[in-house]
Amino acid sequence: MSKPFWETKSLAEMTPAEWESLCDGCGRCCLYILHNEETGDVFETDVGCTLFDAKKRRCTDYENRLARVPDCVQLTPQNAKTLNWMPKTCAYRRLANGQTLPDWHPLITGDPASVARAGVAVSPDLISEDDIDDALLESRITKTR
Numbered sequence: 491m492s493k494p495f496w497e498t499k500s501l502a503e504m505t506p507a508e509w510e511s512l513c514d515g516c517g518r519c520c521l522y523i524l525h526n527e528e529t530g531d532v533f534e535t536d537v538g539c540t541l542f543d544a545k546k547r548r549c550t551d552y553e554n555r556l557a558r559v560p561d562c563v564q565l566t567p568q569n570a571k572t573l574n575w576m577p578k579t580c581a582y583r584r585l586a587n588g589q590t591l592p593d594w595h596p597l598i599t600g601d602p603a604s605v606a607r608a609g610v611a612v613s614p615d616l617i618s619e620d621d622i623d624d625a626l627l628e629s630r631i632t633k634t635r
């Protein structure tokens with residue numbers, strides 16, 4: 491049995507299709523996060539980006555996301571290692587840091603639903619950043635990343 495591409499190639503060596511397939515669709519990079527500048531801690535909220543469809547766990551304007559949402563970050567093989575606010579479960583972050591994929595990843599299970607079963611996917615009941623005052627964001631923290 492030959493090894494899968496994510497065990498034999500670096501992120502930079504992957505084809506566009508291989509690169510895209512690494513995304514498990516958890517949706518957690520589309521959540522609003524808060525940083526503690528002093529401690530470096532990153533806190534996750536249950537508030538989604540203005541373009542995020544929580545029911546489908548999809549960006550509603552992926553093609554134009556970078557122009558429409560200035561805070562949206564394009565993941566690349568070069569920056570994957572430095573984005574320490576990304577979830578620790580994210581395949582790009584894991585591979586960039588020398589880890590392998592978790593056993594619930596769809597590339598291993600063959601089933602996109604395994605992400606939700608593992609408790610990694612965002613809730614379909616998120617609220618949108620459009621519907622909350624900035625001053626209340628701290629009250630929406632759900633966990634530390």
Ligand code: SF4
Nearest residue numbers: 513514516517519580
């Ligand atoms: S956190 Fe990573 S795996 Fe999850 S949706 Fe974002 S890019 Fe994909």
Ligand code: SF4
Nearest residue numbers: 520539542549555562
């Ligand atoms: S613009 Fe789209 S991809 Fe970027 S954070 Fe928002 S929903 Fe996610």
